[in-house]
Amino acid sequence: MYSYRVSGLEVASEVDLPGLIPGDPGGPPDVTIRRAAVPMTLDGASAIGPTWQRADGRFLMHVPHVARFLLEGGHSIAFEAEDDAELQDVAVFLSGSVFGVLLHQRNHIVLHASAVLVGGKAVLFCGQSGAGKSTLAAALGEQGYSLIADDQCAIEIGNDGIPRIQADGRQLRLWEKSINELGLDDRRGDPMRNRLRKFYVEPVAATNAAVPIGAVYALLEIRGQQLPDIEQPNVVDATRLLVANAYRPLLVHRLDQREIYFRAAAALAATSGIFRLKRQFEFDEIPATIAMLRTHWADIGLGDAAP
Amino acid sequence: MIPTIWLASYPKSGNTWFRILVANLWSNSDVPIDINLIDSTDSIASARNPFDQQTLIDSSLMTNEEIDRLRPATYAYAASGETLADPDDPCFPVRFVKAHDAYTLTDSGEPIMAGARGAAGAILFVRDPRDVAPSFAHHMHCSIDQAISRMGDADFCFASASDRLDRQFRQRLLGWSGFARSWLDQRDVPVHLIRYEDMLADTAATVLAALRFAGAEPDQTRLDRAIAFASIDELQRQEAESGFREAPRKARTFFRRGIAGGWRDDLTHGQIAQIERDHSAMMDRLGYSRSAALTEKK
Numbered sequence: 088m089y090s091y092r093v094s095g096l097e098v099a100s101e102v103d104l105p106g107l108i109p110g111d112p113g114g115p116p117d118v119t120i121r122r123a124a125v126p127m128t129l130d131g132a133s134a135i136g137p138t139w140q141r142a143d144g145r146f147l148m149h150v151p152h153v154a155r156f157l158l159e160g161g162h163s164i165a166f167e168a169e170d171d172a173e174l175q176d177v178a179v180f181l182s183g184s185v186f187g188v189l190l191h192q193r194n195h196i197v198l199h200a201s202a203v204l205v206g207g208k209a210v211l212f213c214g215q216s217g218a219g220k221s222t223l224a225a226a227l228g229e230q231g232y233s234l235i236a237d238d239q240c241a242i243e244i245g246n247d248g249i250p251r252i253q254a255d256g257r258q259l260r261l262w263e264k265s266i267n268e269l270g271l272d273d274r275r276g277d278p279m280r281n282r283l284r285k286f287y288v289e290p291v292a293a294t295n296a297a298v299p300i301g302a303v304y305a306l307l308e309i310r311g312q313q314l315p316d317i318e319q320p321n322v323v324d325a326t327r328l329l330v331a332n333a334y335r336p337l338l339v340h341r342l343d344q345r346e347i348y349f350r351a352a353a354a355l356a357a358t359s360g361i362f363r364l365k366r367q368f369e370f371d372e373i374p375a376t377i378a379m380l381r382t383h384w385a386d387i388g389l390g391d392a393a394p
Numbered sequence: 395m396i397p398t399i400w401l402a403s404y405p406k407s408g409n410t411w412f413r414i415l416v417a418n419l420w421s422n423s424d425v426p427i428d429i430n431l432i433d434s435t436d437s438i439a440s441a442r443n444p445f446d447q448q449t450l451i452d453s454s455l456m457t458n459e460e461i462d463r464l465r466p467a468t469y470a471y472a473a474s475g476e477t478l479a480d481p482d483d484p485c486f487p488v489r490f491v492k493a494h495d496a497y498t499l500t501d502s503g504e505p506i507m508a509g510a511r512g513a514a515g516a517i518l519f520v521r522d523p524r525d526v527a528p529s530f531a532h533h534m535h536c537s538i539d540q541a542i543s544r545m546g547d548a549d550f551c552f553a554s555a556s557d558r559l560d561r562q563f564r565q566r567l568l569g570w571s572g573f574a575r576s577w578l579d580q581r582d583v584p585v586h587l588i589r590y591e592d593m594l595a596d597t598a599a600t601v602l603a604a605l606r607f608a609g610a611e612p613d614q615t616r617l618d619r620a621i622a623f624a625s626i627d628e629l630q631r632q633e634a635e636s637g638f639r640e641a642p643r644k645a646r647t648f649f650r651r652g653i654a655g656g657w658r659d660d661l662t663h664g665q666i667a668q669i670e671r672d673h674s675a676m677m678d679r680l681g682y683s684r685s686a687a688l689t690e691k692k
Contacts, residue, residue, distance in 0.1 A: 187452075
């Protein structure tokens, strides 16, 4: 068995999952991943989507020609490869999409976000695929800000009322164009799948501890005459923003989890802040975006904004 | 359940104009709707995020072919009303979805747009290719000759780069003629054809006929107001003020002129002849008279 630590959970897996941080092989796992026969359909499914079915505590996911995945009770994942899919192909969906659904299944607050360490706190950048989360985290990494998470951020509210994220220590996952534009060729690792030009990239530094959250930014793209800006929405809009930036908002609604996101938004508003980061999308605008962020970090008291 | 209707078009043919007009028609506001908040129509069919949300799969890790195989299931799922906040209480009488995809099949022979499972019908917008060319060039920030070459290239696709992630999936356009042919000749869903020039000449009658095809009967006063609120002046005013998020990043403006017949000033004789050679059959079929014989002699 391979051991990993994913979003604070100990994971025991029968297969190698590239890009994850090693876990503690001695302890009892929170989640077990094993190869097994997985049905095509679930008996008594209460909801059926184009690629998934849900019945009680079970979730069936299907990536056609790659694998079927059965998630049970938030603590076990069985997978069955389809056709002649390679394990590498199965692994990228396991550690990404499937684990994200498992976190939702466990009632975690999980955001579609990257995160870096700023003055001892976590700064999150939320957005859909293609919004520039990983690229911004990588660019900040070059400025000395350690990577905490690349794609999924699981938030926990401690008994002290302070929201923290569990370090995900994953490697960055960047497209070739981003790697070239940011000059990271020397740290480029394997392609995530043999047929994709998306690669694992070793971050300059990464952190493994749970970190209190310093700020949450929703990435927004501006066009034309609009000026870059950082805005703080009112608490109602901030709550909507948080649900909209859940890893899978559909599951927040389907699993009736809006309440826990509302509570998280309130805790974040009280301790750190939820903001909209409006900026031009182009690579040559990244230095200006980082400068704007540094000023904002100084304003909101994230140290002197040094890494 | 409300019907889904594709708004299918080769780019720069009046699709967005129609969507903004409909958004104003169904808005209760007494000022024009914000062009960046058109929530009465779904985002474009090729948008990545709705796919990821519905399938729960990270499409950035899938190949174009893997994505194409799953697109029909997501369109059928959305058309069944499952993605609406409340399927029993839809906000609008028709679910219009824009598409720049030609009507093509997956590698297993299934229509990517999911045939009759994906929509109850399609409104196909066409525009004189000689007017499309300069507008398309402006849109893609390329020369008119390049635009003409892409319009004549059956293999030209949108969002086909493999070294980065686009917010949209790869879209096969099949060239200007191939696009219209693919939609007109498929037999899975009924098609209502709109010529951009007719929509300009008699907006009310053209839009009314299209809405009736979609099963909606608008109030005449509201329709007149919506037409005024979606005038080219208003669209340009809003774009100048706050940009248009659906515009390509490089394009200077999205709403350029909104006229018909501008090609007579915009194109050289050679460009006119090239377009008419590339698209003669479809131009004849759609009623765009050609002048090539004349210009080639000159």
